[in-house]
Amino acid sequence: MTQQVPDEAWQLLEEWLPDNDDPDRPVMTLATVDEAGLPDARSVLLSEYDRDGFSLHTDATSRKVGQLDARPGAALVLRWPDALRQLVVRGTAERAHRAETDRAYALRSPYLQRLAWVNTPAVAQLPPQERRAKWADFAAIHPVPDPPASWVGFLVRPTSLTFWTGEPDSVSHRREYRLGASGWLRTELPG
Numbered sequence: 001m002t003q004q005v006p007d008e009a010w011q012l013l014e015e016w017l018p019d020n021d022d023p024d025r026p027v028m029t030l031a032t033v034d035e036a037g038l039p040d041a042r043s044v045l046l047s048e049y050d051r052d053g054f055s056l057h058t059d060a061t062s063r064k065v066g067q068l069d070a071r072p073g074a075a076l077v078l079r080w081p082d083a084l085r086q087l088v089v090r091g092t093a094e095r096a097h098r099a100e101t102d103r104a105y106a107l108r109s110p111y112l113q114r115l116a117w118v119n120t121p122a123v124a125q126l127p128p129q130e131r132r133a134k135w136a137d138f139a140a141i142h143p144v145p146d147p148p149a150s151w152v153g154f155l156v157r158p159t160s161l162t163f164w165t166g167e168p169d170s171v172s173h174r175r176e177y178r179l180g181a182s183g184w185l186r187t188e189l190p191g
C-alpha cells in the first residue's frame with residue numbers, strides 16, 4: 001500500500017496550490033490535539049508540498065511542536081475564498097530532517113528569517129518599544145542569519161484529502177480521497 005498521494009489527487013493539488021518556488025506561500029490552519037485531548041489551531045505557512053505530504057516550519061519551543069511530538073495526528077485547512085475552494089488534509093505529522101529545514105529557512109523572506117530568531121518567549125514579555133529595539137539590534141548585527149537551533153519542520157503525511165468546491169449557481173461538492181487498508185478510496189460527498 002502506498003502512502004503517497006494518488007495520481008488524481010496529485011493533479012488537483014498541482015492545479016490548486018502555487019509552485020514550491022513561489023515566494024507567496026499559502027496560509028493554512030493547522031489543527032492539533034493538546035495534552036487534555038482538546039483541539040488547538042493556528043495559522044501557519046505551507047512551506048512546500050510533494051507526493052509525501054505538506055511541510056510547515058516553526059519554533060521547537062512552541063505549543064504546536066509539543067502537541068505534534070506527543071500526538072502526531074494533525075489536520076490542515078487551506079481556503080481560496082475567491083475561487084470557492086477549500087482543501088482539508090488529515091494525517092500524521094513527523095519531524096523533518098535538518099537538510100530540509102535548512103532549505104526551507106533559506107527560502108523564507110529576510111523578515112521571517114529574523115522572526116525565527118527574535119520571536120522568543122523572553123522578548124514577548126517586553127513592552128512594545130523594547131521589542132522593537134531587540135528587533136532593530138538583531139537586524140543590525142545579523143543581516144542574513146543562519147537558522148536558529150529552534151527552527152524545526154514537520155511533514156504532514158495525508159491519510160485523507162478533501163477537495164471542496166463551491167459554485168454560485170449550483171450545489172457545493174466534496175471529493176474525498178481516504179487511505180484505507182487496501183489503498184486510496186475516492187468518495188463524492190455533499191459540500
Ligand SMILES: Cc1cc2nc3c(=O)[nH]c(=O)nc-3n(C[C@H](O)[C@H](O)[C@H](O)COP(=O)(O)O)c2cc1C
Binds near residue numbers: 042044045058065
Ligand atoms: C498568516 C499567518 C502565518 C503564520 N505562519 C506561521 C508559520 O509558518 N510558522 C509558525 O510557527 N507560526 C506562524 N504564524 C503564527 C502562528 O499562527 C502562531 O501564533 C504561533 O506559531 C504560535 O502557535 P502555537 O502556540 O499554537 O504553537 C502565522 C500567523 C499568521 C497570522
